Amino acid sequence: DLSGKTAVITGSNSGIGLGIAKEMGKAGANLVLNSFTDTEEDHALAAELARSLGVDVRYIQADMSKADDCRRLVVAAGGCDILVNNAGIQHVAAIQDFPVDKWNAIIAINLSSAFHTTAAAVTGMRERGWGRIINIASAHGLTASPYKSAYVAAKHGIVGLTKTVALETATDPITANAICPGYVLTPIVEKQIPDTMKEYNMTREEVIQNVMLTRQPSKEFATTEQVGGTAVFLCSDAATQITGTTISVDGGWTAL
Ligand code: NAD
DSSP states (O other), X not given: OOTTOEEEESSOSXXXXXXXXXXXXXXXXXXXXXXXXXXXXXXXXXXXXXXHHOXXXXXXXXXXXXXXXXXXXXXXHTOOSEEEEOOOOOOXXXXXXXXXXXHHHHHIIIIIHHHHHHHHXXXXXXXXXXXXXXXXXXXGGTSOOTTOHHHHHHHHHHHHHHHXXXXXXXXXXXXXXXXXXXXXXXXXXXXXXXXXXXXXXXXXXXXXXXXXXXXXXXXXXBOHHHHHHXXXXXXXXXXXXXXXXXXXXXXXXXXX
């Protein structure tokens, strides 16, 4: 039961972050939703979740590519018991053509943001005597694919950051772990399907099975609810001695 705890989830107005927020809310946690936008829809989403889940939900705009915004998010949350570093972007290109601005943005959003939010959150967790840091890495935090140099580097980096933070908090009632999802059918993945269908002259089902899920032995997408449930598990008493490690939710990808 996470009642009375506040969960701050970066990049949570869609996809996996939103799925984690919903599962945390169902478990009773108050929520801070975040993205870099500040639209009516963002605030309406917070109001709708508050109504349907019966917990406090705030939306706080902060751009995870900016160090000051990352730290401001944690301060504005006014107590961060559960920190979920989820915001992430992708860009696919061969290394010799990889745009420098994309490299910098991916390292900033997918890796450095977690350094800044964790640095800002850990003292409060120690003071309140409880904390959970959950980093959303990827199967690409443990294995590589071509053309994803920045993403794979950032995701391997966040796994390393997770281990270091776990050692620094090992004697505190705080844990730090990374969840490594395989393919999850979020809007960002859904958007790639039509183009890939054209590119390979394939049906939607062929793209899903033969392109997207080739490395996922279960041949099924993981779901945002499953990633969210794993995050809630990491906040449970059963997970108290689980720290500094990774949990894969990838249908067997990393067993190959
Ligand atoms: P998504 O695009 O639906 O969600 C990304 C979220 O990050 C969105 O809410 C977006 O608004 C937010 N975001 C992007 N840039 C931001 C910024 N500068 N500041 C604040 N927020 C920002 O994608 P998703 O699939 O839900 O991805 C969420 C996380 O899960 C990412 O870290 C991604 O790498 C990871 N992941 C996704 C998959 C997958 O198959 N979908 C697999 C493994 C890991």
